[in-house]
Amino acid sequence: MTPNTLPPDLTRWNRAGLSRFDYLDGHGAAWLERLRHDLAQAFPGWPLWAQLPAPPADPSTETEDERLQRLAALYAADPDDLLWQLVRQFARSAHVLGVHLDAQANEGYLRTASQWDSLRRLLAVLDEAPRPPASAATPLALLLKPGLAGTVAAGLQVQHLPASGAPLVFETLADLAADAAFNTLYARDHLANPAWLAGSTLTLDRGVDELKAGEPLVLEDTQLQRLSAHRIEGVFTLPDGRSRVSISPAVPKTAALHFTAGHTLVHLLPKDRLAPRGPASEGVAEAGHSLQLAVPSGTLAAGDLVLVRAVDDKPRYRRIKAVHADRLVFTQALGALRLLGATVDRPVTVPLTDMAEATRRRTVQEDGTVVLLVYAAGDWSRLAGLWLSHASQLQSGTQTREVWPTYRCLHAKYVPVDTSRERLQPDDRPGYTALSVTWHPDTDDVPGDAQLELFNPQTLLAPPPGAGAWAVDSFLNASVQGHLPPALLTSASKQAAAGDLAVVMRAGQLAWARLASVAADPDRPQATLTAEKPWEDRGGGPWFLSRSTVFAHFKLQARVQDWQRNTTPLSGTWLDTEPLPPSLPLHRRVVVANGSAAVATTVEEIAPDGQRLRLADALPAGSTAGNLVLYANVVETGHGVARPERVLGSGDATRNLQQFTLAVAEVSWVADPLMAAGVRADLQLSVAGETWQPIANLKDAGPAEARYQVRLDQDGFLSLQFGDGRHGRRLPSGANNVRVRYRQGVGLAGNLPPDALAQLVKPHPLIDGLVQALPSSGGADREAPEDLRQRGPSTLLALDRAVSLDDFAQLARGHASVWQAASFRLPPGRGRSERIELVVMAAGGEPPTPALAAELQAFLAARALPGVALNVSGVQTQRFGLNVTVRVRSDAFDPEAVKAAVRAALGEAFSPRRRALGQPLYRGEVYQVVESVTGVENADALITVNAATRAALDRVVEVGGVPMVATPTPRQCLLLDTAALTLQHQEYSL
Template identity: 30%
Template sequence: MTFTHPNRPDMKPDLTRWNRAGLSRFDYVDGDAAVWLEELRIAMLGLYLRGAPDEERTPEHWRDIYLRPEAEWPDAADAAARVAWKRLAPVFPPQQETRGRRSERLLKQYNNKTDDYSWELNRAFARASHVLLGYLNAYANEGYLRTATQWDNLRRLAAMVNYQPTPPASATASLALILKQDAGAVEIARGLAMKHTPAEGGSPLIFETLDKVDAHPALNAARAVDWNRNPNDIPFGKTGDPDPVRWHLPGDQTLAPGDLAVLANGSTGEAHSIDTIAHDTDAEQADIAFASPPAAHFPYWSSRLHTAADDVRTGLRQTKSGGSVVSIKGGGGFVMGDIIEMIVDGTAIPVEILAVVGTDLILNTDLSGETTVTLRPMLAFALDDGGKALASQEITTMHFLGQSGPFPITVDPDTSGDNLSNIFAPSGAKTRRGHASDTSAKTISGRVKHRKPPVLPGKPPAPTKTVSFEGKPPKGLAENDWFVARDLKSDALSALQVRGVRVSSGEYHVLFDKAPAGNHEDTEFHGPLKTPLAAVGYDRNPRSVMAGATARLSDIPETARQLLKPGRRVIVSRMLDGTPQDVLATLTAITPKGGQTVEIALDPIDTAAGWANGDTVFHLNTAIVSHGETKGTKILGSGDGERAAQVFDLAVKDISHIPSTTAESGVIPDIDIAVDGQRWDYRDYIDPAAEGTRAWSTTLTDDGKLKIHFRRRLVTGQNNIVVTRHRVGTGLAGTGIPAFSLSKPMKKHRHVDAVHQPFPTSGGADREPVAKLRQSAPSRMMANGRAVSLGDFERLAVRNAAILRAHAEEISTPTAMRKVELTLVPTGGATLTKSLQDDLRPAILNKCIPGVSVSFREYETLPLHLGVTVRADLTVNDKTDIKAAAEAILSSAFSLEARDFGQTAYVSEVLAALETVPGIENAIATRFDLGDGYDLFQPRPPGFTGPWPRNVATRDNAVAAIYATAHQVIHIPTGSAGSIAVIVEDI
C-alpha cells in the first residue's frame, strides 16, 4: 500500500513494506525515535543551508546519502560552512555505510545527550512522535478482528455483529449436605457458605449453595434394603480339603489348633475342631480352617462361630432307665456286679448294682419318679472252678446276673445230712456269684440322686436332654448359649444349645436342645462359648444394588419420602479398595413399597451398574455450590421515565456468573435487581425479543465490571434502581479444587453438620480472551447461533465459558435419531463433570434441529515430556534467567490452550520456540516423548488402558513427531512437575 503526499509528489512510501505472509497484523509505522530525530535533523539542515542549491535543501537528498558510493557524497567542508547551527552539520562516516552501520550511527546520535537545548527539544519531539505513532499504529490495527489486540476494541467490533464476549464464569460443584440427626425435615436456604484455602497459599475461596434444599437426616446417606446382610453362603471348601475362612477376631483373644467351636446359624449349629489358624492382629482378623467342612449351608450375615469356652466339665451320672443313682448311709461293701433287693410295697425286687461310687450305688433300674428307696442286701455265694456254690440247705432260690439282669433258679434241698447244698450256676450267668435273699438282713434307706427335674416352668422333665453338673453354674450361663459335647469314648463332637437352666443345692441342671450322644459322665461339655465371631464381609451385601435403573432404600420415613421429587439430584457413592467412587444421577421416579421402604429410579446410572449393595450409599440431600460470596444491597441509581433505555454501571469487579440456559454464553450474572421494589428478570443482551420487556441485561467493561442495560423505560424515582443481592467471586481460580476439599460449612449451622464433596470444582473460567474472541465473533454469523453442521455444534459448545475446545462427530445409529458426540476440553484442563454436561446439553439441544441427541466425552491427554540443552553467552546472560525463559516459552508453546485436537507435535517446534528466547544461541532436544509408561518405539502393549498416539515418526533412533487422534491433545499437563528439563551451557 502506497500513498502520494499532495505537496510532495516525489514521496511514495510503501506503508506495508514490512508486512509479509504469516504476520498477524499490519505495521503502519516505519521508524522509531532515533529515525525521527534523524528526519528532524536532515529537514532542518535543508532550512539552514544558506545559499545551497534547491535539490540540496530537501530531506531526500541527505536521507540515504551515505549508502551511496563515496564519489557521490557532497563536499563536507562546503556543507559545514553553510550551516550556522553546527549540530545540524553532516558528520561524514569514515567509509560507505550499510543499513546496520546506519542504524548504529542513528542510535548513537539519539543516545548522545548534550547541553544544546534546541537539540534536546528535537530529541524530545522525536521521542513523543515515536509514542504517538505507536498508538496510531495500534488504533489502525484495532479496526479489524484479526489484527486487534485490545480486548475492549474487540468487544466493540464484535458488538457490530451482535456478539458479546463470554463473561467470566464461576466454578461449580455438586455436593451433599450432611444434616444433624435431630434436624428433621428442614429447608436449607441458598447461600450456605463453605471455604477452601489453597495449599499453595493465597486468599481463601468461598463457595455458596445456589438454591434452597429441602433436606432430612434420613437422606444423608440412605442405604438399600439388606445392605448390611450378606446372603451368600460362606465358602468352606470341599470334604478333605476345607478352605480357610477369614473371621473377625478381637485383638485381646487368641485361638489355637484343636480348640472347639460351634458354627451356628440361628438354632442350627455344628461342632468343629480348629485345624489351622493364622492371626492378623493388626486387622483383628484370623483365617480359620476346620478339620472337616460343615455339612450344612451357613449364610454370611446370620452365621457366627462361637468360641472361647468358659469351662469344661463332665456331666453327673444321670438317673434314667438302667442307671439310677442312690445314696445310702452305711451298709457298705457292695461291688459292681452285686445284686441287691429293692423293697417295693413289701415285695423284694432283685436289682443289679452297675457301679459303686463312694456311698452311691448305681442301680440298673429307673427311679426317676422316686425320691427315696428301701434296699436290702442279699447273701453272695462265690462259685468255684467248677461253677458250683456251696450253700445252706434252707436256700431254695438263688439269683444270678444274666444278659437281661438278675434271674432266679430254684435249688433242690440236699439230704446228704451235712446241711449243705451244691448249687451249680446256670449257663446264662455273666458273673461267678450267686445271690440269695436274706430276710434277716437289715434294710438300708437310700435317697435317689440326680433326678432330672423340670427345668422350664410348666414343662415336663426331659431326662435325656437335661444334663446335671456339680457345683455352681458358670457366670452368665443363659438360654441360647452354645456348648460343644465331646464323647470321651469316641471323640465325636456335637453342638448343643441351651434351652434352660435350673440351679439346685450343690448342682445345676442344663436343658439342651437335644440329648448328648454318649453317657453324661463320659462326655466333656465345653461351654458356654462366650465369643461369637462373624465372618469378614458378613455385614456387606455383595449383590448388585441396582436392579436395572432402580434401587430399594430402607429406613426412609414418610416425612423424608415426601421431599423426594423427580429431578432431584443424587450422589451415589462407594468405597472400593480404599478409593472413593461417586456418580451423579437424577431421580426419575419414587415409588413407596410399604413401611419405610422406597423404590427410586435413577438416570443415568450405567456407571454404578454392578456396584455392591453393601458398599453403596445414596446421598439425597444434594446441592450445587458456586464460587463466590454473597454481598449486600447496592443502589444503581434513579429511574428516568423520559429515557428509553437506561444504562447503569455496577461498580463491582468479579461478579459471579453461574450456569444458565437463558444466555447464549451459558452463564448469567448472579445478581438480583429490583425496580421500585419489584424484581426484574435477566435476559441475554443479544436477545432481540427482550426489547420492551421488564428485563435487564449486562455487558462487560474493559476493567472487569458490568454495565446494566434495562430493556424498557424505567419508573421515574429517586434511587429506586437497586441491586438487592450480588455475589463476588469468579474466574479460573475456582476451577480444579480437589474433591473433599470442602468438608463443613464456613460457619456453624443449626442443621448442617458437614458436607460431602466427591467431585472437583469445574466450569470456572476467565472472560473470553482475545484469541478466542477473534474466532467466536465471526463464526456466530455462519449459522446465527444455531447448530446445523458439526462445526456449529463445536462453536456452541465453545461458546460456554467453561469449555476451551470441542470436537464434534456424528455417530451412526440404527434408528432415525441422529447422534452427535462432542469431545470437550474444559477450561484449564478441569474435569468434565456431570454438572457441566447437564448444563451444556439443554443449551445445545435448544439450538439444533429435532431428532438429534448429544453426548459428551472427555478429551484424552498425551502428556508431553521435553528435555533440551541450550547454549548461551553466560558472560552477559544470567543462567537462571535463561533457564526460566526457556521453560516459560516451552510451557506456553505446548500448553493445553495452545494445542488443538489431533494436532501433531514435532520436535522441530521445540527448537523453533527456543529460537525466540533472547540470549539463546542454539539448542538441542534431548528428550521428546510421553513420559514413563510409553515406549514409543514399540506397539501399544496388550492391556494398556491409557491413551495411545495414532502414530509416531522416528529419525536416528529418536522420536521426531507424535501424531494424535481426533480425541487427543498432545500438551504439557498443567502443573506437571518434571515435564520440562532445561540444561543451560555456556557457549
C-alpha cells in the first residue's frame, strides 16, 4: 500500500487516560514524503530525485525504523532546487497550521482546554463563570485604653508580619461603638479556686522565710468575711521555693463553715506579742482538782503536800497527785478559790507537846463548834487567826482516802520563858504557845458531815510566814456568752491598730477577732484592744494570763497554692459572670475564648441582676470558669487595604451591556451568600453619585434595577458589565461618571492562625491592643484550570439549587473558599425534616472554621428546600508515611537534586489539593509519581500506616505484610505526612 493510500488511524494515540485529544495525523516529514511520492509519479525524469534519498523498490521490505530514518534524511536534505524548497516549506507550514488547529480544537472542549480564557468562554456558553478568589476574614477584638469609649470607624488597619515577605494587612469592615468596659468580660469567680480547703497543711503561693512554729495564722474568707485562727505546727520549704505549713486544728470543712481556696487570705507573721492583763478573774466557785501556776513548778513533785492560799482567804491543804510543767493536779478538789493573789507553798509542821487539862482541853459550843487547846513549843503566836490542818483518813465502803480538814486557830498565846510566876495565867506555860483551835464540819473544807475534830494530835500543818513561793495564775474573764469580752487589757502595743487581726493563743486554744480600736493607756504601759465583733474561739479552756499571748498586726497576707485556678467546667449557652457593664446591649457580637478554642457569637439575653447572660451559641469545648474570656469590642476584619476612588469610565445610554475593566490585581472578595460563588468583589461603585449594587447574573436583574455583574478575566482583573434595559439598567450618559472604590488583598495567604494579627498599622487614640482569638478563614486563590474543568459541568447540573443530595456537594464545591465537599443523608431521627451532613475541606486543606461553616450554611440555605436541616462538618484528614528508595545514575544527575524533586513531587501529588475525599491510596500511584521524576531510573516504595490511622481507615489491604491499598472512609482524606517520608538513593546499575 502506498503512503498516500494509508487510512488515518486516530485511535492509536487517542486512548483513555490522556489529558487531551490529538487531532493531527502526521507531521512535516511524513507529509513531505507524500509530496515527494506524488511528484515522483508525476515527474519521473526530474533530476532532483538523484539528490534525494530513494525509497526501496518494494516498500513492504522497509522496516519502521528504516522508514523513519529515511523520512528524517529527506526532511533534512537541502538541495539547491527552488521548487523543492517551496515543497518542503509547504510541508512545514502544513505542520505548523495543523498543530495550531489541533490546539484550537482542544481549546474548544472543556475537558481538554488549557487556557484560562478558553475555559471562561466555554463556561460562559453554559452561563457559568470561573470561581473567583476569596479574601480571608476574622472577628477581631479591640482592647480600648482604660476609661475610654467611642466609635472606631471602618478601615482600621492591622497587620501580620510574616518571617519573610511583605506584611499582610487586614481592615475592619464596619464601624464599632467601642467601650473600654467591654474589653474583657469574665465568668463569675474566674480568678477564685472554688475548692474547699481541707486537712492540716496549707501550701502557700510563695516562700515565706520568717514563719515559726508556735505562732498563729488567720484564714480570712474575703467573700463572706469569715475568720479562723490556727496554730503553726511546722514549716517546710518545697523544691520550688514555696512554703508548706502544717497547722492545728485542721481547716474547718462544713457546710456552715468552710474556706475556699480562691477567697481565702492567709494572715501571717504577727508583729505584736502582747501579754494579756485583763479583765482577769478574781476567783472561781469550783476550781476542780487542778491549778495553774504563773511560774514554773520548780521542785514540786507528786506526793508533796502543799497549801493554796489567797489574800484574806482560807487556805486549802492538798496533796499533789501529778505535776505537768506549771500545772498541778491534786488528789482532792480545791472547791471555791480566790485566784487574785493566790499562791502555792509548802506548809510548815507545828509540833505539839500536849493538850490542856482535861477540863479545858475540849469544849463544844452551841453551834457545834469544837474548841481545842493545845500547846506548841516556841513562839507560834503568828498562827493566831490562821487556818491549820491535820491529816485524817475517811472510810468510804472498803476504801480509805486521805483528807486534810482545816482548823481555825482562834488564839495563839505565847508565854516567854522568863515570865514571872506572878504574871502567869492558869493556862499559861512558859516557853510554849497555847493554841486555841476550832473545828466545825461546815468549815473544815471536807465535804460531808464526818467527825474530823482533833484527838490528841502530835503535829499540825500551818501556813509558812510570808508570801507563797509559787504564784497561782488567774485567767481572763469570759463574757455573758462564754467567750472573751469585747475589750481586752494587754501590755503596751507598738504596731496594732484598728482593722488589724488579733489572736489570743494558749497552747492549742485560740480566740480571734478583728480589732475595732486600740487604745493606749497614757499612764501605764498597757493598751485596750476592742474587737469589732464578739471573739470567736476554739478550745474551751480558761485563758490563763501567764500561758496566753495576744498576737496582733499580722504583717503578711498570702494566698494558698493555685488560689486563682478555677477549673469548674462550663458548657451550654447560659453563663454566670462578674457584674456586667450596664451599657452592654443585647445582640452585641462577642468572641468567647478559652485558650484552646473560641467561638464568635452574640449576647441574646442578660439577667436583671446583670450577672448572668445567654449566648446565641454554646460555649467552646474545654471552657472553665478560669480560662473563659468574653471580648465584647468585636468587629469583622477582612484581608485587604482600601484604595482611593478611581474613575472607571464614562457611561453611554445608547449602548447595551456596557463593560469596563478594573485593571487592578488581587481585588478583595468578601463573603456573600447570594452570589453564585459565595463571595462578591469588595467594590463600592457609583454612577453619577448613585450607588449601584452587584448581582450574580444580570439575567436575574429587572429593567429598572441599578445592578452590575462582575467577572474575572485571565489576567486577574475585574470585568464589570452593566445592563441592557431588559436585564438591568443601562448606564446613563456622562463623562467619567462611573467611579469605583475597592479593597485590595486576596488569597490563601490571608488564612492566618490565631494571634497572628497583633499590631496596628498606625496608632489609634482609643485602642490599646488587639486579640485575634479565631483564625482568619475563607481566603482562597483563583480557581485553577484543572479545577474549572471538573467543577464547571457538575455545578451547572445543580442549577444553583440544592434539591438532590449531590447538589449540596456540587454547590459547596462552587464556593470560592471550598476545595472539596461531600454530602451525606443522615437519619431523620424523631423529626420529619431531612437531615444533610456536608463534609468540607476548606481552601488550604483544613476543616472549615466555625465562621466559614456558618457562611456555607447560609450559602446553601438560600438554595435548599425549606425545612432541610444542614450540618457542616470538617474533613477528617488521615496521614500516611512512605519509605522510598530511588536509583539514580550519579554520573548524569545529582542524587540530592533528584531526591528534592521526588520529595516535591510526592508532596504535591498527595496534597489536599490533589487528593479527593474517600480516595483510596494504591501503592502503584506512588511508583507512578516517583518514577515520573527526571533522573529516577527505578524505585522501591513502601506505604507506612501507624496503628491509630489504620484503625481510623475503612480498610488496609496487605500482601505479605506489605500495605498495597489504603482506603479511607467517605468522610476522610488520606494525605502524605511529609515528616514521615523517608527518602534515600542508590546508584543505578544493571
